[in-house]
Amino acid sequence: MKTINYFIYILFLLIFNTTFGQNSYIDEWFSTYCEYCKANTKTQQKVNVTASAWHNAHVSFAKKDYKEAKRYVLNDRETNDTLKLLLEKHILVQLEVENEAKNYFLSISNTPNKSLKQFVYKSLGKLYFDQQKYDSTISYYDKAIAIPITQTHYFKTEIFESEAFIYLSKRNYKASDSLSQKVLQLYKKNNDSLQIARTYSNLGNLYFEQYKDNIAKKYFDSAYNFSKPLKDLELKSQITYNMYLTSEVFKEHKKAINYLKEYTILKDSLQKQNTIWQVAKEKETFSIAQKQAEVDIQTEQRNTFIAISIAILLVLLIVFIFYRKLARQHKVINQLNAKLNETNAVKNQLFTIIAHDLRSPVAQLKQTFQLRKVAENTTISSDKNVYKIIDSLSLLLDNLLNWALSQSDLLSVQKDWFPLWPILSQIEQQYGALIAEKNIEFHIKVPKSVLIFGDMEIFKIIIRNCLDNAIKFTPKGGKIVISGEIENESFTVFITDSGIGIPEKVLKSIFEIKSNKTQKDTSGRKSSGLGLMLTKSMIELNGGSIQIKSNPAGGTIVNISLPYKNVA
Amino acid sequence: MDKINILIFEDNLEEIEILKQALSDNYNICGIATNYDDGVKTFNENLPDIAILDIFIDQARDGIRFADYINHHHPIPILFLTNSKDKISFIAAKKQKPYSYLLKPVNPFEIRFAIELAIEKYVDQIGQLTTKDEATLQIDNTLLIKKGNVLVKVAIDDIYYVESDDKYCYIYTNDARFLVQKSLKSFSETLPQNFVSIHRKYVVNTNQILSVHTNDYTVILKNNKDIPVSQRHRKVLLELFTIIK
Numbered sequence: 001m002k003t004i005n006y007f008i009y010i011l012f013l014l015i016f017n018t019t020f021g022q023n024s025y026i027d028e029w030f031s032t033y034c035e036y037c038k039a040n041t042k043t044q045q046k047v048n049v050t051a052s053a054w055h056n057a058h059v060s061f062a063k064k065d066y067k068e069a070k071r072y073v074l075n076d077r078e079t080n081d082t083l084k085l086l087l088e089k090h091i092l093v094q095l096e097v098e099n100e101a102k103n104y105f106l107s108i109s110n111t112p113n114k115s116l117k118q119f120v121y122k123s124l125g126k127l128y129f130d131q132q133k134y135d136s137t138i139s140y141y142d143k144a145i146a147i148p149i150t151q152t153h154y155f156k157t158e159i160f161e162s163e164a165f166i167y168l169s170k171r172n173y174k175a176s177d178s179l180s181q182k183v184l185q186l187y188k189k190n191n192d193s194l195q196i197a198r199t200y201s202n203l204g205n206l207y208f209e210q211y212k213d214n215i216a217k218k219y220f221d222s223a224y225n226f227s228k229p230l231k232d233l234e235l236k237s238q239i240t241y242n243m244y245l246t247s248e249v250f251k252e253h254k255k256a257i258n259y260l261k262e263y264t265i266l267k268d269s270l271q272k273q274n275t276i277w278q279v280a281k282e283k284e285t286f287s288i289a290q291k292q293a294e295v296d297i298q299t300e301q302r303n304t305f306i307a308i309s310i311a312i313l314l315v316l317l318i319v320f321i322f323y324r325k326l327a328r329q330h331k332v333i334n335q336l337n338a339k340l341n342e343t344n345a346v347k348n349q350l351f352t353i354i355a356h357d358l359r360s361p362v363a364q365l366k367q368t369f370q371l372r373k374v375a376e377n378t379t380i381s382s383d384k385n386v387y388k389i390i391d392s393l394s395l396l397l398d399n400l401l402n403w404a405l406s407q408s409d410l411l412s413v414q415k416d417w418f419p420l421w422p423i424l425s426q427i428e429q430q431y432g433a434l435i436a437e438k439n440i441e442f443h444i445k446v447p448k449s450v451l452i453f454g455d456m457e458i459f460k461i462i463i464r465n466c467l468d469n470a471i472k473f474t475p476k477g478g479k480i481v482i483s484g485e486i487e488n489e490s491f492t493v494f495i496t497d498s499g500i501g502i503p504e505k506v507l508k509s510i511f512e513i514k515s516n517k518t519q520k521d522t523s524g525r526k527s528s529g530l531g532l533m534l535t536k537s538m539i540e541l542n543g544g545s546i547q548i549k550s551n552p553a554g555g556t557i558v559n560i561s562l563p564y565k566n567v568a
Numbered sequence: 569m570d571k572i573n574i575l576i577f578e579d580n581l582e583e584i585e586i587l588k589q590a591l592s593d594n595y596n597i598c599g600i601a602t603n604y605d606d607g608v609k610t611f612n613e614n615l616p617d618i619a620i621l622d623i624f625i626d627q628a629r630d631g632i633r634f635a636d637y638i639n640h641h642h643p644i645p646i647l648f649l650t651n652s653k654d655k656i657s658f659i660a661a662k663k664q665k666p667y668s669y670l671l672k673p674v675n676p677f678e679i680r681f682a683i684e685l686a687i688e689k690y691v692d693q694i695g696q697l698t699t700k701d702e703a704t705l706q707i708d709n710t711l712l713i714k715k716g717n718v719l720v721k722v723a724i725d726d727i728y729y730v731e732s733d734d735k736y737c738y739i740y741t742n743d744a745r746f747l748v749q750k751s752l753k754s755f756s757e758t759l760p761q762n763f764v765s766i767h768r769k770y771v772v773n774t775n776q777i778l779s780v781h782t783n784d785y786t787v788i789l790k791n792n793k794d795i796p797v798s799q800r801h802r803k804v805l806l807e808l809f810t811i812i813k
Contacts, residue, residue: 410656
């Protein structure tokens with residue numbers, strides 16, 4: 001029997017705890033300070049009004065969403081600090097950080113505000129109750145009740161029920177009974193069948209504990225009757241189980257079996273309900289997850305779309321900027337090009353004019369003197385000097401012009417076959433006077449039948465320059481020979497002189513213009529090297545090659561190689 | 569035997585004077601034109617053997633234009649005369665391929681060479697005149713013969729006979745004799761059919777035969793020169809005889 005009672009006692013405890021876990025009184029109290037709740041009929045829904053942070057805070061608290069509640073409290077700018085602190089501390093209580101809350105409650109328990117004082121005492125009592133410090137609970141609850149202001153239904157029922165439980169555990173059955181009766185009256189006044197049924201059940205337990213089985217049975221019956229229309233399966237199953245136990249005690253086995261059956265059915269239903277509820281919950285979780293996944297995908301797609309759009313826009317922007325920059329550069333380049341073309345045209349025109357107009361008078365001068373020489377057969381020495389000066393002026397001018405023309409790609413190169421020997425003998429004739437004056441022994445040892453491929457005038461310039469150099473650097477009474485040799489498909493012209501030769505050092509860089517490598521000729525005049533540099537570039541234009549070597553017998557050998565064939 | 573006829577197209581009087589002096593000894597200047605229309609007229613009246621054209625006449629490239637006219641009406645060798653070798657001067661001349669040019673200043677030695685080269689190029693036998701002291705070049709019915717510094721032209725029909733002298737041969741006209749650096753065999757190959765070989769050493773122009781003597785086997789030409797007929801060629805002589813008859 002004792003074991004059974006103990007079992008019931010545990011059941012009883014379970015009921016108590018679930019009832020008080022709801023915080024009805026605390027929720028109610030916080031809502032009394034809510035402007036939104038006062039203006040509207042009490043709503044348990046959060047509202048989307050920025051001003052009603054406090055409302056959302058206490059609603060979230062009532063719904064046990066403590067994180068949200070805390071957030072709303074922190075965002076609240078209107079409610080006074082004490083209220084906010086109280087709510088915060090109650091959140092702490094719910095999160096089982098009780099000491100800090102307790103300290104705060106104690107610190108403000110001396111407040112002259114009676115409503116606040118009542119709330120704090122009640123909160124402290126509840127705290128101690130949860131910690132099973134029942135003496136402190138009773139003391140604070142008594143203090144709370146002693147405050148002479150209105151006491152709400154929740155306030156009273158919660159305190160009385162807690163005290164009834166405490167007195168029961170202390171086996172002060174009389175006090176417990178009187179408090180339970182008070183609670184019963186209050187619930188009856190409120191027509192709360194569920195609580196009435198529960199209180200009857202509690203009373204039944206109270207008398208069952210005292211072995212007053214008849215009174216207990218009476219209360220259990222009342223509880224059973226009140227529980228019948230209810231839907232709270234758990235309560236119903238407990239009450240039915242109590243009915244089964246009492247029937248057993250009274251040896252009413254048939255009834256007991258029926259109650260047990262009913263209890264089993266209720267228990268099954270409860271389990272079923274729980275299962276259904278759990279399944280529904282899982283379904284919901286699943287569908288939420290699915291929906292979340294869908295939303296995630298959509299969000300992802302949207303994000304991807306946005307990202308791509310931004311990227312495209314950015315690329316377009318960059319392209320546009322670059323295009324504008326490029327267009328601007330292009331414009332500048334075009335302007336510069338136009339300017340350059342203009343300048344180039346002017347330059348070409350200038351060269352053409354110089355080539356014509358500068359060359360003409362010198363050419364005419366030369367022609368005039370030639371004709372005079374032929375006509376008058378003049379042998380006056382001053383005239384000889386004039387020829388020499390005109391010849392060297394003409395060569396220098398031609399060199400300069402050809403160099404300038406070739407450098408600006410304006411030199412006309414017209415390649416064809418031409419006879420070598422007549423060209424050489426023409427040049428010999430031109431330099432005849434100079435050669436004779438220096439008493440130089442001069443020979444052309446080239447087969448007459450050789451034809452050379454290239455531009456004839458350019459070739460003349462090459463030979464003229466080479467011969468001019470050879471004469472310059474060959475002392476009086478020296479020897480100059482122009483000879484030739486067939487090498488594969490090219491013909492090499494050798495211009496060999498017995499002159500002063502060229503130092504090895506100078507030979508290395510002989511085709512470059514450098515002021516420091518000027519060499520003095522036999523008459524002490526300086527040579528710039530323009531002729532040689534020109535010779536080199538002219539040879540290249542003609543598709544041949546040139547080499548300058550020291551003659552082992554003294555002097556210099558110039559080799560010029562060009563394509564050749566024999567005249568038919 | 570005539571000198572080569574040259575047409576000069578040049579507007580600068582001093583240049584004309586220089587050219588005249590350089591050419592007049594060895595060539596016959598058949599006309600001097602100073603503008604395009606004048607040039608065309610002179611060309612058609614005189615039909616020169618060669619034309620020396622200044623590229624720029626009155627700042628325009630009328631020399632090129634005139635060359636174009638010549639090439640389309642009565643092609644002859646053309647020698648352009650120019651002051652410089654810049655491309656701008658030669659761009660238009662390139663159309664007149666093949667062409668020769670002479671860069672000023674001119675001297676008699678160079679101009680003779682340039683004329684010979686122009687003729688050689690014209691018949692595409694570069695080197696035939698310029699590389700030899702005695703040479704001959706056939707243009708249509710005319711034979712150009714180089715004799716030292718002089719270039720003369722002989723109508724092929726005016727040749728009486730050609731005499732072989734080892735690797736050379738002599739060309740005889742009514743009043744002159746020319747040495748040619750060619751064997752009789754290779755030279756007679758280019759001659760027309762009325763030139764007949766009657767001896768190892770002689771080729772005669774049948775048009776210039778006065779009489780044929782079969783008794784002593786000689787041929788008398790119109791200039792009373794008698795040429796022997798060798799035994800091997802007597803058959804040919806008989807054929808000739810029938811032709812003349």
